[in-house]
Amino acid sequence: MPQPGDELFQVRLEKLDRLRSKGIDPYPRNYDRSHMAKDALELFESEESIESDSDDSTQVSVAGRITAMRGLGKASFLDLLDGSGKIQGMLRRNTLGESYEILKDLDIGDWLGIKGPMFRTRTGEITVEVREFEVLAKSLRGLPEKFHGLTDTETRFRQRYLDLIANPEAREIAIMRSRAVSVIRRFMDGRDFIEVETPMLVPVAAGGMAHPFETHHNALNQDLFLRIATELYLKKLIVGGLERVYEIGRIFRNEGIDLNHNPEFTTMESYESFADYNDVMNMVEELVHTVATEVFGASVVEYGGETIDLTPPWPRLSLVEQIKLHSGIDILECPDTETLVTEMQAAGIDVSAATSWAGMVDKLLSDRVEPHLIQPCFLVDYPVAMSPLAKKKPEDDRIVERFEAFAAGMELANAFTELNDPVEQRSRFEDQELQRTQLPGEEWDRLDEDFLTAVEHGMPPTGGLGIGIDRLIMLLSGQQSIREVVLFPQLRAT
């Protein structure tokens, strides 16, 4: 990459001066574009298909970045890339006269507007025969090489704009993600949910089990945390009678970074009054299927060599049964930590890291069950010890009405019938706080007094949902790394 002071950079500065000395503003303020590249190509094809009396096609003006230049003396070809794709332009000394010489001061990477009729070259490519052109922005640094493109992952993530220029797939994923979020919004809005925003800076990082980022507000002289979930604030809105709310937003967890984890990630959480987790399950499978078909054009996706069919309904599988099936362990028969440790060791599972009963069940789930959950499904009915915010099943107070959605061995969503008994909620929080004092190495939920006060005012029966947008996009776009679906993934600052 040319740096200020480098020869390549200097050469471009000289070109910039030459353009100015010819009376050309290398950074004009606008351009009157008639067509996107893709639309221009389609226009030509449609005009071509009907017999036309005139020789010339409609004139178009398109604007984009020069991604390739091929000079042949008194004629030159260049590729322009705009938001819709690429289009080729041909410039000839004959048609352009003196202004043809300006080409010498153009480089790959510059923004250019071209205007003229279109034709097909000998090799069949639809091409703008440039009658006029205008420099839209001079670039001082070179672009990645055209053939191999940009593959260095560090540069791709740190300078995502180069990735977007060089790699069409990067562009496609960014666009797909945006469309997917739009579809989710339409889907939720269509079900009479209202989109809300809740605080990201919070005094208590509650609503999940995760290590928060800490910060400080100077004027308040108060420590604050970045939210780890949107859950509790959204449920306060349910208490307030908003009935159906959702939030699509960033949450922050101060934990490891890997293929599936970025410290900031996007979730959609929704809360629906008078619904239970069965209603939410129906909604989730329909939501995912709708996004897949509307954005990616299919209800079937390829992921890691597997073909995954997202068509509802997805099977509802008992968590307890699935653990029994894949590990031989009946967790309900092991109500205390010691028994479970013994059983897990007997099954050859490393229990050195997990210290709590809930932590070990979670490990059983992720080690033994998750890898089998390739086709989409719901695991339902979790132990109460793992789920301090979920309502117990009426027939079994060891189990709560909670489900997690899985596909391609990845967890996509977590949801439950919300616990709305304020007395029980307080005691569940107190249990979490107690566990933290006993097992500080693990993450526990935190007691949020403001939230309890809200629930004490009466929270209606509610079905709640959290769905990881990044992982959903990974699944639908076939990407194995969360960094591919986050435009600017977290990297160490240099």
Next chain:
RNA sequence: GGGCCGGUAGCUCAGUUUGGCAGAGCAUCGGACUUUUAAUCCGAGUGUCCUGGGUUCGAAUCCCAGCCGGCUCACCA
């Protein structure tokens, strides 16, 4: 945080095993070329070999420490 792998020209990469002038393609610069498209042809210059130490007559190459990245394990969604 642990383990493994990597970092060489603007980009993509050889060269490291066995220490001996810093290399190729693209890009860039000069020239030729009026339908090219990884254009072609002739000619030219690329550089903190990630950084800092060490060994050596001599280090991109060997040793040590560090930085950055990737994968993986742990933790997690």
